[in-house]
């Protein structure tokens with residue numbers, strides 16, 4: 001399956017396979033991008049033979065409000081050739097070719113090796129970006145020790161140092177993407193970086209690659225349940241985004257960049273799972289405006305928030321489900337939450353069927369999340385019922401027959 005060009009407006013953590021580009025709802029007008037931030041290899045002399053056999057404790061540059069700072073992470077057991085149980089092809093430094101095309105076939109790139117102990121690399125080097133991505137993947141992968149996913153395929157990580165295309169449309173594609181057992185990290189143009197991401201590069205937000213790895217987990221569960229072909233339908237994209245957001249949020253214990261700040265591109269819309277408001281001040285409510293706009297349009301452009309975009313809908317669903325969990329009295333651990341999340345992934349992918357399409361499928365898959373939370377943690381409190389009613393006003397009455405405590 002081939003991915004289409006995403007258009008001038010970059011997407012955060014892009015959705016998958018869409019063929020239409022025409023914007024039916026355009027939040028801003030953008031001029032073509034002129035400058036592109038490129039990343040370089042700090043240690044080109046590091047070869048496979050010289051690479052560290054075990055990375056051990058490393059310092060990785062992450063963003064702290066306005067400036068990058070080094071934070072220590074444990075990458076013991078992972079070699080400087082970035083071999084790990086989660087990665088198949090290791091980390092690949094690839095040249096950017098065309099937006100969301102089949103990179104591996106076009107440009108397989110070269111492996112990236114690490115020779116400097118402790119992660120002694122400049123903040124904008126490819127090596128530092130690779131280390132951050134490894135930390136992000138490991139953070140999720142470690143959760144699977146308690147909750148193994150059978151036959152989970154390993155992923156390859158592609159880091160694109162530079163945009164080489166002259167096509168202004170392609171220069172505007174700055175993103176992190178999961179597709180077909182591969183995670184891609186692209187550079188930012190300066191304009192996008194300042195306008196959309198508030199100057200914080202995606203690679204400095206460890207939540208981002210963890211989110212992409214969350215897509216990988218859901219895809220693997222769908223394949224196990226033989227419903228992989230049904231996963232990437234438009235009605236499932238908001239579900240996939242909410243699942244991936246929650247994977248990252250729970251794996252990091254609510255501190256998705258590893259230093260206590262949640263950044264999910266909040267310049268576009270607030271992806272902080274625990275925050276009840278979008279950036280325009282509206283509350284996260286899955287209302288008719290959102291749903292009808294989403295299903296009426298095939299555009300995939302971003303916004304603030306943008307009802308045509310699967311990430312905005314996904315942010316509401318993630319907020320809605322986590323809000324239910326947050327209302328239990330007991331001190332639920334992040335591990336328990338992660339376990340329930342995987343349970344939702346399993347149950348929703350096992351129930352995907354061609355009989356449900358469009359909004360009905362969205363309702364069914366979200367309802368599975370509500371059901372699994374109740375099964376995992378017990379009946380809902382009055383506050384939880386109220387939260388459900390407020391966040392999902394269109395679906396609430398459909399679920400009510402299964403929720404006697406909410407009558």
Ligand SMILES: [Zn+2]
Nearest residue numbers: 013014241244
């Ligand atoms: Zn995503």
